[in-house]
Amino acid sequence: MTREDRKLLKHFQEHERYWKPKTPKGVRYNPPRRRIDAHSLDWEEEDPEIRAVEKRPRRKPEPPSTPGLVIGVGPGACTVLCRGEQLTCRPFPGLAVGDRVLLDRRKIEQILPRSTTLSRPDPHNPRVERVIAANIDVVVIVVSVRAPELRPGLIDRYLVAIERSGTEPVVCVNKMDLAESESELAPLDPYHSLGIVVVPVSAATGEGIGELLEILAGRMAVLAGHSGVGKSSLLNAMCPELSLETRSVSEVHGKGRHTTTSSQLYEMSNGARIIDTPGIREFGLWQLGREELHGHFHEFDAWGGECRFADCTHTHEPGCAVKQAVEAGQIPRARYEAYCRILGSLLG
Ligand SMILES: Nc1nc2c(ncn2[C@@H]2O[C@H](COP(=O)(O)OP(=O)(O)O)[C@@H](O)[C@H]2O)c(=O)[nH]1
Ligand SMILES: [Mg+2]
Ligand SMILES: [Zn+2]
Known part of the structure; x- marks a missing residue:
């Protein structure tokens, strides 16, 4: 019997003892026969079913959320590295590779505050921010000297976004094996003059791959650039065990198809963590006046x-x-x- 019950019981007993109803003359007042006592209020104790409910152990407290690192974001699913295990989780709004999250088992509960973000407006709805990668130190703008031809226009846009994101730019010129002379790199001179690191490489011959790896050692980087410039091939060159799928450019009007459909983070042996992204056609600038x-x-x-x-x-x-x-x-x-x-x- 609870304290409330006891109070109630006392009240009833007193009520029965002292309450004298006004009885019309000539009519005998007949108090109710029902006796209210401890037993009648203790009925719950007698009901085994209710007792069972009461005795059922309380719900265990929620296990504390575990932190994880988002290493893959694709259509319909994402991959989170949690205590050395790769978990496939349902998508979470606004999630990006590089995000640190709190998980309840396989469910993402929360994105932890980000140190940096590389963002662009959603191509279909410019008011919505699309985070390409989070918590990165470096953005490697990948262009190719040929096939597709060198298009510095994307570099100019990326440089603005990178400066706003608080990360550092590196320009990586791939497919140097296709260049006939050094003069083909002349359009990149303005970036040299700005003090930006420009690394000529070839995923095919391995030229410059060591230098690129050295620049990225121990840092979190994202490879950004048009489709077909060789982002996935560069990752394969830096870490041959990856064997990422790459696609011939000539197939679709020399424009390259999106062979890479999700963003994925890979760790190199020197501690560089590099995010491969699907190619983009247009790179809009997020919230720039x-x-x-x-x-x-x-x-x-x-x-x-x-x-x-x-x-x-x-x-x-x-x-x-x-x-x-x-x-x-x-x-x-x-x-x-x-x-x-x-x-x-x-x-x-
Ligand atoms: N000649 C040459 N071709 C390359 C080089 N790097 C990549 N490719 C080719 O370029 C095409 C697109 O490469 P991929 O890595 O899929 O580009 P991504 O879309 O930027 O990931 C593939 O056919 C690659 O074989 C390179 O250094 N030299
Ligand atoms: Mg790719
Ligand atoms: Zn002016």
Whole structure:
């Protein structure tokens, strides 16, 4: 009998003892025969079924969540490394490779705060952020010198996103075995001048692979770039046991097909953790205002303050020092044109 029951019982007993109902004259008051006592209130104790319910052990407390590292995100499933075991889990909204998560058995409960993210807007809904990789130190922008031809335009876009993400860029030029002369790398000179590391490599011959591995030793990196430039082939060259699937570019109008359909993290023997991503066609810039863009083109730094108008966009304004510097060959024209192209693509 609980304390409440005892209180109730006392109340009833007193009630029965003292309560004197007003009885109309001539009518004999007949108090109820039912006697309320401890026994009548203890009926639960007598009911074996209810007793069984009461005696059932309480639900065990939830086991504490275990931390895990997301090493694969693909359509419909993701892979989490948890206490040395690879678990296949259901997708979790916004999850990216490199994320640290809390798991309840195989269920992802929470994404832990990220140190960095490389993001882009969802190609189908620009208001939605798509995180390409999380908690990375380095973004390796992979381009190929040929097949597909060198397209620095993607490098310019990536550099802006990388600076905003707080990570470090490395430009990796693959398929050097197809280059006929060093001069084919001339379009990359502006990046050298910006102090960005540019590594010429060939996944086919192994040239430069050791240097790339050395740069990435002990760090978390993501390989980003167009489809068919040889991202998966580079991983195979760095770690032959991986034997990742790669695809011939010639099959689909020389554009390359998405052979890699999920993002996956691989660990190298020197501690480099490298994320392979599916190729992308377009790389949009996440939450970048038009007025912020010129701040990411550091060739403009020395001239921007000299423009006639303080809010000069360096496009149509008279007295623009940036445009004058382009004309004088002090700012690489290709970089200025990249700036104008990106500015034109940003929402007003
Ligand atoms: N000649 C040459 N071909 C390469 C090299 N690296 C990759 N490829 C080829 O380029 C194609 C696309 O490679 P893949 O790794 O699938 O590109 P990804 O889409 O960026 O992952 C494949 O046919 C590879 O054999 C290289 O260094 N030299
Ligand atoms: Mg691939
Ligand atoms: Zn200007």
